[in-house]
Amino acid sequence: MKRTRPERRQGQAVVRGRLVPESTHDQRLLDRQGPADWVHMDPWRVLRIQAEFVEGFGQLAELPPAVTVFGSARTTDDSPDYQMGVALGRRLAEAGYAVITGGGPGAMEAGNKGAAEAGGISVGLGIELPFEQRMNDYVDLGIEFRYFFVRKTMFVKYSCGFITLPGGFGTLDELFEALTLVQTQKVTSFPVVLMGTEYWGGLIDWIKNTLLASGKISAQDLDLIHLTDDVEEAVNIIIESERLRSGISKEEKEVVESHRVEPQ
Template sequence: MTDMKKTRPERRQGAAVVRGDLVPDSTHDQRLLDKRGPADWLHMDPWRVLRIQAEFVEGFGQLAELPQAVTVFGSARTRPGAVEYEMGVELGRKLAEAGYAVITGGGPGCMEAANKGAAEAGGVSVGLGIELPFEQAMNEYVDLGIEFRYFFVRKTMFVKYACGFVTLPGGFGTMDELFEALTLVQTGKVTSFPVVLMGTEFWGGLIDWIKTTLVKTGKISPADVDLIHLTDDVDEAVRIIVDADRHRGEQLEAERRAAVTTVSDAE
């Protein structure tokens, strides 16, 4: 039985797990985005909307009552014991101690590290998994895990239920999430939302390129660089999140008081 388990392919598909011959040749995202093939796929797209809607409903329902949360991104390929893995563990622990739930992609590497730190500190540890062509199991430190079929639904959950992002060293997926977060902040889709990069040596070249190429050629404004906080210090990263959270709370309270005053004056 053990040998069969090792040799049979396996894939998570939302709430389901399929193995062996039942594993399809493509993922739901691939089939959604692929315009090639038989024309009958075109007629199935309206039905996919219902599945997408169900994923949003499930995510909203499961995450709505989380405490304030911080989303942590980073490479799935980072090994336990590596400097960035240990940094992730410390980050997850200190975010939990500061009262935040920790949200990751639920996989191994830096995601596991942040979940581990949060779980060991008694915090809420959340993993938002995704169906991939290659299997990536939910790590054992996740308290609440949700599997998604569609990347864009998962990304919405990363942003909607977090008050900030911390990004550890990572690859294409991490970069995708990083720049999507920066775009949302830059365009005002999310406000008072800190984006912290951890690892000055790893991210330093990217920051230099942003300053010397994007800013100098007018692709972004100099002020956009200030949207990114770069540090090696876990305490500083947590402090940036806490300060932004406090500032947001003060703004909301000021707006509430102004609204009450306006109503009172009208009466």
């Protein structure tokens, strides 16, 4: 009988059994309780954080234009959401985009699978968690991060847009962070697309009827969110945003697209 032991990825390393720590690097960084030895440890943590930035920048710098696909790790492979993720990843790859996900199972796997099967570049940016979540098998380039904020920087820096499939707290976290960055003009011409009108409809209604109605956001902030069930429409939103950012006409963009080499 195969022996099973606890296992966790820590950056580039894998630890098992007794070597698995009781907390993650993020937990230890953010925990201000306990002895004062953190005063001496935190300056050294900066070097590890710096190393993660250097590793991420070095690995991702030469990617072609990329789109990040978010969604729940709990999405089952027999669900409509999973099939939508596969179709989305495939269509993005066909349009010449690399597909970046969190590298895990569920909706993330679906996006990577669609891109890989279409011959595109499939990227996974994983994170150290208290429970193990392995990189899915469809990732061509996988990077494991210790710190969420480093990973989040990579998602934004190397993507020209976010497409969000149905998901939970982690998906909502990435969604609202992206919207905040666009709203505050920290990033520009960065489309945020929600796929699944039935799933996201209640959230959009709450944003309109509560946030907007009480003056917490402006009417134009609603334009930051694109809601659709159509994979082709979602990809076209990304393409159109890229065209506007590059400052070329629609006709010129069509010429570029006609000469783009399709993935093999």
